[in-house]
Amino acid sequence: MSLRDPDRPWSLVIPVKRLERAKSRLAGAADLPRCELALAVACDTVMAAVAAERVGAVFAVTEDGRAAAALEALGARAVGGEPGTGLNPALEYGAAEAGRANPGWGRCALSADLPALRPGELDGVLALTQEAGHAFLSDTPGVGTTLYAARAGARFAPAFEGGSRLRHLAGGAAELDGSAAPSVRRDVDTPADLREAARLGVGPHTAKLLAGAGW
Numbered sequence: 353m354s355l356r357d358p359d360r361p362w363s364l365v366i367p368v369k370r371l372e373r374a375k376s377r378l379a380g381a382a383d384l385p386r387c388e389l390a391l392a393v394a395c396d397t398v399m400a401a402v403a404a405e406r407v408g409a410v411f412a413v414t415e416d417g418r419a420a421a422a423l424e425a426l427g428a429r430a431v432g433g434e435p436g437t438g439l440n441p442a443l444e445y446g447a448a449e450a451g452r453a454n455p456g457w458g459r460c461a462l463s464a465d466l467p468a469l470r471p472g473e474l475d476g477v478l479a480l481t482q483e484a485g486h487a488f489l490s491d492t493p494g495v496g497t498t499l500y501a502a503r504a505g506a507r508f509a510p511a512f513e514g515g516s517r518l519r520h521l522a523g524g525a526a527e528l529d530g531s532a533a534p535s536v537r538r539d540v541d542t543p544a545d546l547r548e549a550a551r552l553g554v555g556p557h558t559a560k561l562l563a564g565a566g567w
Contacts, residue, residue, distance in 0.1 A: 361408060361504070362478055363450035363457045364401050367442045368394045368414035368423065368464045378543060383565035389558070393467040393540060395422055396555025400469035401462060402427040406478040409454055412464075413446035429453075443510045447502075460501040461510045463491075465539040468552035473533035484526035490517045492537045492548070499536060500525065 368374075374390035394412075401410050412428040414420050420430035434445040447459045460478065477499060481487045485506035489499040497516040502508040511519035521527060530537045535553075540546050550562060 361457050362406050362501070363447075363454045363459050364407050364410045365443055365446035365450055365459060365461050366394070366398060366401065366410060366412050366423075366428070366464050367439055367446065367461075368412055368416065368419045370414075370416045371419055375541075378541070378546065384561065384567075389561055391419055391422060392557035392561045394419060394464045395426060395557040396467045397462070397464050397469050398423050398428045399426045399555055399557075400466070400471050401474060404471040404474045404478070406475045408457060409450065411446045411450050411453075413442050439512050440510050443500075443512065444508065447508045456504050458501060458503045458506075459508050460499060461508075461512070463498040463512075463539045465541065466498060466536065466549075467540060467546075467554040467558040468535045468538055468549040469555070470535040473535050477528055477530065477533050477536050480528045486524070487526040487528050488517070488520040489528045489530045489533070489536060491539050492534070492545075496539070498539050499528075 371387040371390050375386050378386055378389060398410055398412060401407055410428040411431050412423040413431045413434050415432055424430050431446050431449050434442045443461045450459050477489055481501040486502040488497050491498050495515055495517055497512055497520055500510045509523055511523055538549050538552055540549050550567060
């Protein structure tokens with residue numbers, strides 16, 4: 353896949369925490385090694401993103417060497433050296449790298465916690481962004497955000513974490529209709545979230561881990 357294919361105009365930026373710090377709220381999920389689960393979920397997210405037709409490049413922002421190697425093997429470009437001052441600065445750092453690599457492409461921040469992500473549903477959401485300078489998709493509960501996209505030339509101003517839906521609205525971003533894209537909205541923070549994602553159908557890395565734990 354060419355990074356300058358004009359038919360694939362989006363650069364996706366996916367932030368991945370150090371594995372030992374990731375998925376702390378999933379510590380209560382029986383028989384699931386937390387670091388391995390965090391890596392599996394990130395791998396399934398990246399694998400689906402790389403497969404989406406509207407995505408030309410995926411940039412994984414991470415300081416974790418193991419995660420970087422695994423995600424690069426799936427087709428992402430690992431971006432290290434981020435400022436270490438929080439999620440949104442990391443996304444802005446990755447988006448700047450994406451802009452240098454692919455000038456003229458839209459930039460999209462995507463949660464790394466989407467193990468059930470389907471490429472076709474991601475394509476559908478990205479198609480909806482064409483009418484807005486910048487737009488976002490709320491998570492399944494309608495409180496947080498799983499995707500934020502800024503069209504080429506528009507300011508990239510992500511406002512993730514916590515009650516980010518309202519912050520994105522206050523910042524002027526258009527809210528996208530995610531009714532046809534449940535897999536893009538189902539991020540995983542708790543064991544209950546993981547069970548919902550499993551019902552949607554998780555990717556092979558997460559599925560293997562869940563099967564090994566008897567889920």
